[in-house]
Amino acid sequence: MTLAETISSALGLEGAVGQFVGGFIGAAIVGTFILANAAVAGPWAKRKITAAFTDRIAVDKLGPLGIGIIIPDAVRLISKELIVPEGVDRPAWDIAPLLIASSAILGFAVIPMGQVGPVEFQLADPEVGLAFVFAVASIASVGLVMAGYASNNKYSFLGGLRAVAQNLAYEIPLILTGISVVIFAGTLQLSGIVDAQQQTLVDLGPVGIPAWFAIVNPFAFILFLAANMAEVGRNPFDIPEAPTEIVAGFQTEYSSVYFVLIYLGEFVHIFLGGAIIATIFLGGPSGPGPASIGLLWFLVKIWGVFLLTQWARSALPRVRIDQLIEIGWKGMLVLSFANLVLTAIIVGVIA
Amino acid sequence: MSLEAPEPELDVGETPDGDLDYDELADLLGEHVLDREEHVNAEGFVIRPDSVETVLATLKEEAGFDHLSCLTAQQYGDRYESIYHLKKYDDPTQELSVVVPTASEEPVSGSAAGVFDTAIWHEREAYDLVGIEYEDNPDLRRILLPETWQGHPLSNDYNQDQPQIVPLREHANPMEKRTQVPDRSDTMFINIGPHHPATHGVLHLETVLDGEQVVDVDPDIGYLHRCEEQMCEQGTYRHQIMPYPDRWDYISAGMLNEWSYARAAEDLADIDVPEYAQVIRTMAAEMSRIAAHMLAIGTFALDIYGDFTAIFMYSITDREKLQNLLEDLSGQRLMFNYFRLGGVAWDLPEPREQYFQKVRDFCEYMPGRLEEYHNLLTSNELFQMRVLDTGILPPEEARSYGCTGPVARGSGIDYDLRRDDPYGYYDELEWDVITDDGCDNFARALVRLKEMEQSARIIEQCVDVLEDWPEDEREIQSNVPRTLKPDHDKEIYRAVEAAKGELGIYIRSDGTDRPGRFKIRSPAFCNLQSLEVMAEGEYIPDMVAALGSLDIVLGEVDR
Numbered sequence: 001m002t003l004a005e006t007i008s009s010a011l012g013l014e015g016a017v018g019q020f021v022g023g024f025i026g027a028a029i030v031g032t033f034i035l036a037n038a039a040v041a042g043p044w045a046k047r048k049i050t051a052a053f054t055d056r057i058a059v060d061k062l063g064p065l066g067i068g069i070i071i072p073d074a075v076r077l078i079s080k081e082l083i084v085p086e087g088v089d090r091p092a093w094d095i096a097p098l099l100i101a102s103s104a105i106l107g108f109a110v111i112p113m114g115q116v117g118p119v120e121f122q123l124a125d126p127e128v129g130l131a132f133v134f135a136v137a138s139i140a141s142v143g144l145v146m147a148g149y150a151s152n153n154k155y156s157f158l159g160g161l162r163a164v165a166q167n168l169a170y171e172i173p174l175i176l177t178g179i180s181v182v183i184f185a186g187t188l189q190l191s192g193i194v195d196a197q198q199q200t201l202v203d204l205g206p207v208g209i210p211a212w213f214a215i216v217n218p219f220a221f222i223l224f225l226a227a228n229m230a231e232v233g234r235n236p237f238d239i240p241e242a243p244t245e246i247v248a249g250f251q252t253e254y255s256s257v258y259f260v261l262i263y264l265g266e267f268v269h270i271f272l273g274g275a276i277i278a279t280i281f282l283g284g285p286s287g288p289g290p291a292s293i294g295l296l297w298f299l300v301k302i303w304g305v306f307l308l309t310q311w312a313r314s315a316l317p318r319v320r321i322d323q324l325i326e327i328g329w330k331g332m333l334v335l336s337f338a339n340l341v342l343t344a345i346i347v348g349v350i351a
Numbered sequence: 352m353s354l355e356a357p358e359p360e361l362d363v364g365e366t367p368d369g370d371l372d373y374d375e376l377a378d379l380l381g382e383h384v385l386d387r388e389e390h391v392n393a394e395g396f397v398i399r400p401d402s403v404e405t406v407l408a409t410l411k412e413e414a415g416f417d418h419l420s421c422l423t424a425q426q427y428g429d430r431y432e433s434i435y436h437l438k439k440y441d442d443p444t445q446e447l448s449v450v451v452p453t454a455s456e457e458p459v460s461g462s463a464a465g466v467f468d469t470a471i472w473h474e475r476e477a478y479d480l481v482g483i484e485y486e487d488n489p490d491l492r493r494i495l496l497p498e499t500w501q502g503h504p505l506s507n508d509y510n511q512d513q514p515q516i517v518p519l520r521e522h523a524n525p526m527e528k529r530t531q532v533p534d535r536s537d538t539m540f541i542n543i544g545p546h547h548p549a550t551h552g553v554l555h556l557e558t559v560l561d562g563e564q565v566v567d568v569d570p571d572i573g574y575l576h577r578c579e580e581q582m583c584e585q586g587t588y589r590h591q592i593m594p595y596p597d598r599w600d601y602i603s604a605g606m607l608n609e610w611s612y613a614r615a616a617e618d619l620a621d622i623d624v625p626e627y628a629q630v631i632r633t634m635a636a637e638m639s640r641i642a643a644h645m646l647a648i649g650t651f652a653l654d655i656y657g658d659f660t661a662i663f664m665y666s667i668t669d670r671e672k673l674q675n676l677l678e679d680l681s682g683q684r685l686m687f688n689y690f691r692l693g694g695v696a697w698d699l700p701e702p703r704e705q706y707f708q709k710v711r712d713f714c715e716y717m718p719g720r721l722e723e724y725h726n727l728l729t730s731n732e733l734f735q736m737r738v739l740d741t742g743i744l745p746p747e748e749a750r751s752y753g754c755t756g757p758v759a760r761g762s763g764i765d766y767d768l769r770r771d772d773p774y775g776y777y778d779e780l781e782w783d784v785i786t787d788d789g790c791d792n793f794a795r796a797l798v799r800l801k802e803m804e805q806s807a808r809i810i811e812q813c814v815d816v817l818e819d820w821p822e823d824e825r826e827i828q829s830n831v832p833r834t835l836k837p838d839h840d841k842e843i844y845r846a847v848e849a850a851k852g853e854l855g856i857y858i859r860s861d862g863t864d865r866p867g868r869f870k871i872r873s874p875a876f877c878n879l880q881s882l883e884v885m886a887e888g889e890y891i892p893d894m895v896a897a898l899g900s901l902d903i904v905l906g907e908v909d910r
Contacts, residue, residue, distance in 0.1 A: 054664035154541045158563070158891075235657060236733055244549040244654045245892050317656045317733045320892045321563055 002120045003029065026123055027109065034108050037299075038267040041306060043073035049307060053314035082256040089150035096150060096250075097258040099143035100265035106136040107272040112191050114285020114294025121295055122191065129190035130182060133276055134175055137231070140269060141167040144240060147262070148250035159249020162321055163233075163240035169328025170230040170237075176336040177224045180343040181213050181280045194284035214281040220339050221281050225308070227332060228273045230324070233266070234309040236316040239324055274305030362415030362439075371445045376414055380406055391618060391843035393446035395434065400453050403461035404487070407435065407449065411466055415439050416447060417750050419467040421844065421872035423857045424477030426507050431458040431483050435470075436844045436857070436872075440750055440764055443772045443853075448844070453483060462488040469753030472880045482506040495573035495909060505581075538566055545574050549654050549895040552905035556882075558894070565894050568886045570879055575909040583869040588616055588835040589692060592866075597686040599871065600907040602646050603674060604850040606632075606639035606681075609690035614774055615845035615856035616692055620837050625826035626776070627817075628694035633776040634710075634813035635680060635689060637806040638673050641717075643850035644757075644799045644806075645670040647902040651796055652728060654899035655737050655892075662727050669720060672713055679706060692835070694828030699817065710814050717807040724800055729793070738792040742885040742897030745790055752881040755874050756852025757802065758901060761795035763788040768848040780812045792893075795900040834864050844872075851875045851902060871910055875903040 001009075008014070008022030044059065044067050051058030062068030084093075110129040113121035126132060141163060148160015182188055185196035200208035201215060214221040230237035240249045251262050278284060278301035285294030319327070361367065364376035373394045377384045383402045388395035398406050410416040416437040423434040435449040453460045462485040463470035474485040475494040482503030485491055493500060499517050502509050539560045544550040553574035559567040579595055586592040596608035610632060617624060624632075649666030656662065674684045679700045681689035689696050700706050728734055744754070749762040759766050767784040769777045785801040787794040839862035846855035852874030861867030878901050885901075886894035 054661045055668060056664060154539060238657060242657065242892070244657055245895050247547060313657075314661050315656075315727070317652075317731065317737050318892070319733060320737060320890055322890060323736060 001118055002026075002122060004123065006119045023123065030108055030113075030121065030123055031105050034105060034268060034271060035264070037271055037302075038264055039070055039074070040067070041267050041271070042263060043070045045306070046310060049310040050314055053311065077260045078257055080256040080259075082258065083253075085152060085253050087152040088253065089152065092146045093150035093253075094258075096143045096147035097254060097261035097265070099146065100140050101261045101268065102265075103136050103139035103143065104265050104268035104272050106139075107133045108275065110190055111272075111275045111279060112194050112284050113275075114296075114298045115292050116295050117292050125189060125191045128188050130178060130188045130193065130280065133190070133272075134171075134178065137269070137272055137276075138167070138171060140265065141171075143265070144250050147254070148240075151250065151253040153253050155246045155248075156250050156252050158246045159240045159242075159252070162242075162246075163250060165321065165325060166230060166233070166237065166239055166328075169325050170227050170332070173328065173332035173336040174224065174227040174231055176333075176340050177220050177227060178276075178280060180217065180220050180336075180340050183340075183343050183347050184213060184216065190279055190284075193280050194286070197283040198286060210283055210286065212281060212283040217339075217343065220343070221277075223332065223336055223339060224277065224281065225305075227336075228277060228305075229309065229312065230328070232269045232273045232309065234270065235313040236319050237324060238313075238318055239321050242318060270306055270309055271302050274302030277305055278302055362413070364414050365445065369442060369445070371447070373447075376410075376447065379414060380409060388448070388450060388842075390448050391841060392845060393436075393448050395448035395450040395842075397450045397452065400451055400460040403435075403449075403451055403463055404465050407437075407463050407466040410437060410447065410449070414447075415441065416445075418443070419463065419469050419473070419753055420446075420846065420853065421855050421857065421870065422463075422470065422473035422477055423844070423868065423870040424481040424483050424505075425859070425868045425870075426455075426481060426505070428507075430455055431460075431481065433460055433474075433477060433483055434842075434844075434857070435463060436855070440759075440766050443766070443768060443846075446844070448842075458483045460485055462486060462491075464488045467753065468748070468751040469877050469880060472876065479503065480505040493573075495576045497573075537561065545571075549898065551650060551899070551903060554879075554898075554903070554905055554908075556894075556898075558891075560891065563890050565886050565889055565891060568883050568894065570882055572876075572879070572905070572908050575905045577906075577910065579910040580869050580871055583612075583871075584866050587864045588620065588837075588866070589831070589833065589864070592616070592869075593690060593692075594686065594688045597688060598906060599873065599910060600643070600849060600851060600854075600875070600904045601685065602850070602904050603642035603670065603677070603685060604639050604904075605685065605687045606635040606677070606689065607643075607847065607849040608854060609687065610636055610775070611845070611847045611849060611854040611856050613690045613692060614847055615843055615858055616835075618845055619841060619843045619858055619860065620692070620835050622693045622831055623829045624694055625829055627820055627825050628827050628829075629776045630813050630816050630820075631695050631699065631827070632690065633780070634810050634817070635677065635687075635695075636775070637809045637813070638677055638680075640850050641803045641806045641810075642670045642673040642677070644803050645673070647757075647799055647850075648724065648728070648796065651896075651899040651902070654895050655734065662724065665720075665723065665727075672716075676710060676713060679709070691828055691831075693831040694826070696827075698825060698827050703818075707814050707818055710810060714807045714811045714814075718804065721800060721804055729797060729800065735793065737892070738796065738896055738900075739789075740791050740793075741889060741893040742792040742795075742900060743790050744881055744885050748884050749790075749881065752884065753877040754852070754881050755877065756848070756850070757795055757798045758852065758878045758881070760784070760786045761798045761900075762790045768846055768853055772846070774847060776813070776816075777809070779816075780809055782809050782812075792896045792900040795902075799902070836860075836862060836864050838862065846872065849874060851904065851907065852878060873907045873910060875901075875905075875907040876910075879903050879908055 003026040004022035007025045008018035013021055047058040059066035059069040109123045110132050144163035145160045148156045185193040197212045199211045201211040202209045282301050285298040287297030363379050364372050366372050383398050383406050384396045386397035418438040418440050420438045421436040425432055431453045433451040437447045439445050451460050474488050477483050479493040479495050497516050541558050543556040543558050545553040545555040555571035557569040583592045583595050596612050597605035599608050645666045649663040652662035678684045681687040744762050746762045746764055749759050765786050770784050782805045785798050787798050837860035842859045844857040846853045855872030857870035858866045859868040885897040
């Protein structure tokens with residue numbers, strides 16, 4: 001039973017009203033759940049992970065392991081003065097943070113997040129699920145350009161330009177690599193892609209290696225991981241922000257709630273990237289144990305991707321914008337095409 | 352055919368045993384030399400203001416004086432005077448001062464900018480503070496003080512009661528002398544700094560960009576100008592000046608800076624330093640050097656990696672260990688004030704064995720730690736991609752801009768005052784001067800990493816020497832008079848190898864117990880000027896990397 005159906009039946013509603021109310025409340029629950037993850041990641045997990053990499057302690061005073069810092073930090077960030085610089089292009093300047101944050105959350109509408117008990121956490125499962133996810137994830141780029149252009153600041157402007165260049169260079173390899181998975185699975189529907197990964201690839205007696213696409217085609221997996229790093233703008237590809245070069249780029253002029261929104265959007269975006277990776281390469285919510293703890297496995301996978309981004313942030317230098325473009329257009333694009341053609345041939349021969 | 356090895360070619364005025372024959376040099380210059388002065392470090396040739404360029408060009412090309420170390424400007428009762436302190440990169444003990452007096456009424460002098468690029472900034476500073484005008488200097492405008500400053504504060508007739516800065520509208524057109532950037536509509540002017548994460552302090556880079564590429568960069572300095580030279584002129588030689596050097600390069604390089612003043616003043620006043628104190632000085636100075644290089648490497652990584660990465664925290668952790676050692680030694684963590692004229696303030700901390708053990712532990716810990724830095728930095732392919740072949744500084748340019756220290760050594764110039772102009776206890780110890788022919792950002796970082804290894808070697812040897820020193824011969828200070836009054840008009844220019852390069856001090860005594868003129872030759876000031884060579888035509892990130900690889904400290908640039 002899906003989350004929406006569970007809610008509507010619990011409320012005793014049926015028909016279109018039931019669908020609407022169930023879907024609405026279900027979306028609120030999923031959105032809140034994702035935001036809660038981002039809240040743990042931003043003020044707490046990020047600090048703790050970076051501190052572990054750099055031999056520090058980080059927050060440790062409030063609550064176990066300092067996790068209580070989330071509440072004071074939230075109050076602090078939201079209660080700061082919202083400074084609106086002179087000459088910013090409103091309302092574009094105001095819409096940009098909303099767009100960045102909301103576009104990332106929107107992607108979770110179609111992600112199959114697994115079960116909690118009998119309830120299936122997936123709001124919608126359209127035929128074109130994967131295309132939808134890529135489409136909404138890309139809206140964030142529009143937000144970055146708007147922020148950069150509307151800020152009336154040269155650094156922001158440079159950041160906005162870099163964001164466009166970077167996203168163009170990486171979106172195409174990202175999607176091409178995604179398509180190779182679609183060829184394997186034979187469907188764009190995300191639940192279908194997850195189902196296609198459920199067989200056992202190799203049986204090693206007690207342990208069966210599942211047919212996750214990361215194992216079937218590790219080359220595509222690594223390619224996708226790298227492209228995703230650029231897509232979410234983390235090291236070594238945090239070029240649109242590059243604090244030591246262009247002073248946080250497109251977000252230079254944002255403070256208070258807008259700053260929170262942009263940051264929130266970035267964290268949700270990392271999780272969305274993780275969710276896509278988990279869904280199309282790591283078997284979605286599947287894992288050892290009964291299907292009813294699927295959400296747990298899903299969380300483990302997206303937090304794994306988050307950990308990877310933070311690891312890269314602590315250890316990898318930022319590449320230069322021209323190098324990034326070169327890697328994108330001359331390297332990744334060629335490789336992803338090669339991957340696509342090879343996949344098509346293999347699938348064609350087998351099938 | 353002779354079987355003997357060919358004699359190395361000698362410059363004009365150079366004797367076979369590496370000394371200078373000033374008579375021969377005077378003959379070379381002929382009638383240009385009006386008079387000859389005796390400074391403590393070298394002879395000074397007095398020349399006419401209009402023959403500056405000819406004389407310096409002759410000296411550079413024929414007599415091998417390829418290093419314009421410093422320019423000191425000052426005003427006497429009857430004249431202004433500019434002193435060009437010349438040296439050779441091959442042998443910095445061969446020095447010559449070129450003294451250019453100019454009239455009080457109309458202080459106009461020729462410029463050395465056509466011979467040495469470094470002269471542009473030095474002359475700008477002299478113009479700014481003292482008021483001598485250098486004709487033919489392509490860029491003669493204020494450098495340390497704001498553009499609308501009124502008067503020249505180090506000239507005798509400076510009126511301290513007048514308003515010092517006036518609004519632009521009351522000022523003569525400030526843009527008049529400004530160098531014009533080619534008027535292209537597709538470029539963008541951008542202010543990088545004075546508040547920018549990558550400028551390491553209050554540096555302001557007026558940058559013109561063409562897309563992401565740097566077309567023109569003009570460093571605007573002086574935000575941290577604290578009149579350090581003036582303050583030193585207010586203090587007495589014996590005790591009151593020593594605390595100031597700690598505040599020039601305040602990145603824990605204090606011991607090195609203190610040595611520059613100690614060396615100049617000791618030579619000026621003929622003070623001997625006991626051998627034991629020299630060993631302690633050498634050890635303390637090298638600890639300072641490692642601490643300073645640690646921060647340089649850490650912030651360089653910060654510029655390239657972004658935000659707070661492991662390398663920055665590691666280097667800060669290691670710097671902390673050195674600061675603990677220096678604190679045990681001097682009682683201070685940053686502003687050591689540990690050197691005294693004629694020695695050091697006090698002996699090593701008791702119990703000595705324990706201190707030696709701590710220092711030894713550090714020296715043993717260093718190589719493994721450096722291995723880690725090499726793993727994280729120099730052998731990281733992404734890092735190499737970013738810094739190899741960027742920020743190129745060819746050796747000829749480096750010489751012309753007066754670059755010294757790791758910046759020069761990263762351009763393959765084998766120049767280190769610790770070896771070439773020995774002082775302290777360095778010539779008794781075994782260590783190597785590190786050079787690298789890369790000329791790029793990578794080379795400069797690599798030189799610093801390797802220098803730390805050498806410094807650890809020096810420290811270890813110093814500990815060996817100190818451990819075996821007989822207890823009754825531990826003389827930490829020689830007998831220095833309470834009041835020092837060097838002879839009237841005695842002049843000296845002396846330099847030491849500080850963390851950033853050649854840190855020189857010029858002192859002219861006026862017969863009192865305070866210096867008549869105190870001039871600091873800051874290595875970071877000279878190195879920073881070469882940024883335009885490295886940055887122009889490069890991408891913004893490479894300019895930021897080049898700036899990081901220069902390792903400037905604004906406290907020292909602005910003084």
